[in-house]
Amino acid sequence: MLWLGGGQVFDVESGRFRSAAIGIEGDQIHSIADAPRPGREDRVLDASGCFLLPGLIDCHVHLAMPTDEADPSAVAGWPDALIAIYAMKAAERTLLGGTTTVRDCGGWNYVEMAVRKAIKRGWCIGPRLFLAGRLLSITTGGVDYYPGMYEVANGPDEVRAAARRQLARGADFVKVMATGAMLSPENEDARAIQFTLEELKAAAEIAHDNFKHMAAHAHACQGILNAVEAGADSIEHGTYADEQALRLMAERKVTLVPTFCATTSMLHDPKVSASMPPHLHERLVASREIRQQMVRQAHRLGVPIAMGTDAGTPGNHHGDNVDECIAMVEEAGLSPADSLRAATLHGARLLRQEDKLGSLAPGRFADIIATRANPLDDIRALKRLALVMKGGVAHLNALS
Ligand SMILES: [Zn+2]
Numbered sequence: 001m002l003w004l005g006g007g008q009v010f011d012v013e014s015g016r017f018r019s020a021a022i023g024i025e026g027d028q029i030h031s032i033a034d035a036p037r038p039g040r041e042d043r044v045l046d047a048s049g050c051f052l053l054p055g056l057i058d059c060h061v062h063l064a065m066p067t068d069e070a071d072p073s074a075v076a077g078w079p080d081a082l083i084a085i086y087a088m089k090a091a092e093r094t095l096l097g098g099t100t101t102v103r104d105c106g107g108w109n110y111v112e113m114a115v116r117k118a119i120k121r122g123w124c125i126g127p128r129l130f131l132a133g134r135l136l137s138i139t140t141g142g143v144d145y146y147p148g149m150y151e152v153a154n155g156p157d158e159v160r161a162a163a164r165r166q167l168a169r170g171a172d173f174v175k176v177m178a179t180g181a182m183l184s185p186e187n188e189d190a191r192a193i194q195f196t197l198e199e200l201k202a203a204a205e206i207a208h209d210n211f212k213h214m215a216a217h218a219h220a221c222q223g224i225l226n227a228v229e230a231g232a233d234s235i236e237h238g239t240y241a242d243e244q245a246l247r248l249m250a251e252r253k254v255t256l257v258p259t260f261c262a263t264t265s266m267l268h269d270p271k272v273s274a275s276m277p278p279h280l281h282e283r284l285v286a287s288r289e290i291r292q293q294m295v296r297q298a299h300r301l302g303v304p305i306a307m308g309t310d311a312g313t314p315g316n317h318h319g320d321n322v323d324e325c326i327a328m329v330e331e332a333g334l335s336p337a338d339s340l341r342a343a344t345l346h347g348a349r350l351l352r353q354e355d356k357l358g359s360l361a362p363g364r365f366a367d368i369i370a371t372r373a374n375p376l377d378d379i380r381a382l383k384r385l386a387l388v389m390k391g392g393v394a395h396l397n398a399l400s
Contacts, residue, residue, distance in 0.1 A: 027393075028363060057102075058311065068271075076144065097385075108146075135149060176200060217236045234254065322383060
C-alpha cells in the first residue's frame with residue numbers, strides 16, 4: 001500500500017480541507033485516516049504542506065482538435081493518422097495538467113477511440129476518456145468545418161440510426177446539436193434551432209435505452225428548452241438561456257457546462273486572437289458577457305454546473321484545463337469551493353461515475369492532484385501542481 005501523508009484532503013461535499021492521510025491500494029483509495037498507518041511493505045509519500053484534491057473532470061473537450069490553428073476549419077484536410085498523433089499528445093498534456101478524466105464531446109473519425117485503446121495498453125498516457133464518437137447534427141455548414149466530427153442525420157429515424165452507430169463504435173454518451181454553433185461558417189447562426197424536438201427526443205431515447213446520457217450543444221434559448229424537454233442530461237454552452245430555461249434546468253437537474261475557455265483562452269493567446277477569421281472573433285467576444293451573466297444566474301438558481309473547457313477550440317490549449325476553474329470564479333462569481341465541486345463531483349455525477357470518480361473516499365479510483373497553495377484562498381493555485389496521480393500511478397510528482 002502507498003500512503004500520501006501530511007497533507008490537507010479536500011472533501012467535495014463540504015467544500016473544506018482537513019488534515020488526513022490517504023491509503024492507496026492498487027488503483028483505488030483504500031482508506032482515509034488521520035495519519036499514515038504504514039505496514040512493513042508500505043511506502044509513504046510526504047505531502048506535507050500540500051492540498052490534495054480529486055483529479056479534475058473536464059466534461060467538454062475535443063482531443064482531436066489542434067488549438068494553435070486560428071481557423072478551426074484548417075483541420076478539415078488533415079489525414080486521420082496525423083490527427084491521431086495530435087490527440088495522443090493532447091491527452092498526455094491534459095493529464096499532466098491535472099485533468100484525470102475527460103468527456104470528449106466530438107471526436108474525429110473515431111481516432112479518439114484508438115487513443116483510448118493506446119492509453120489502456122500503456123503505449124501513451126492520458127486521462128480516463130468518456131467519448132461521444134461523432135456528434136449528431138442536421139445538414140449544416142458546420143459539417144464542412146469539421147467533416148470528421150459530424151454525423152449528419154435528418155428526421156427522427158435517421159437520428160436513431162446515427163446514435164446507434166456511435167454506440168456501436170464504443171461511445172459512452174450521445175452528443176447532439178440542438179442549435180447552430182459559434183465556431184462555424186458565416187452562414188450558420190448560433191441562435192438558430194437545428195434538431196427539432198422530435199429529433200432530440202429520438203436521440204435521447206436511444207441514449208437512455210442504452211443506459212447512456214445525452215449532451216446537447218445549445219446556445220439559443222428555445223433550443224435549450226427543446227433539449228431539456230427531450231430529456232438532455234447536459235446543456236453545453238447554454239449562452240442565451242433565460243430565467244425560465246434555467247429554472248427548468250434546475251428543477252430537472254440538467255447540468256450546465258459553461259465552456260468559458262472557448263472565449264477566454266482565445267483572448268489570452270495574442271497570435272490566435274489576431275489571426276482568427278473575423279466573424280468567429282466577433283461572435284465569441286459579443287457573447288462573452290451574456291454567458292457570464294447567464295452562468296451567474298444559473299448558479300443562483302441552483303442549476304448543477306460541471307466544468308468543461310471546450311479545449312480544442314482556437315487558443316484553448318489541451319493541458320490548460322484548470323483555466324476553466326479559474327474562469328468560473330473570476331467571470332461568473334462561483335466560490336473556489338463551488339468551482340472545484342463543478343470540476344469533480346458534478347462531472348462525476350453527469351458521467352454517472354460518482355461511485356468511482358470525483359471525490360476522495362475509500363473505493364474511489366486513486367485519481368489525486370496536489371497543489372502547493374490552498375485553492376480555496378486562490379483558485380490559481382491549480383496552476384502549480386505538485387502531484388498528478390491517476391489510478392494510483394503518479395504521472396507528475398514533485399513531492400519529496
Ligand atoms: Zn465543443
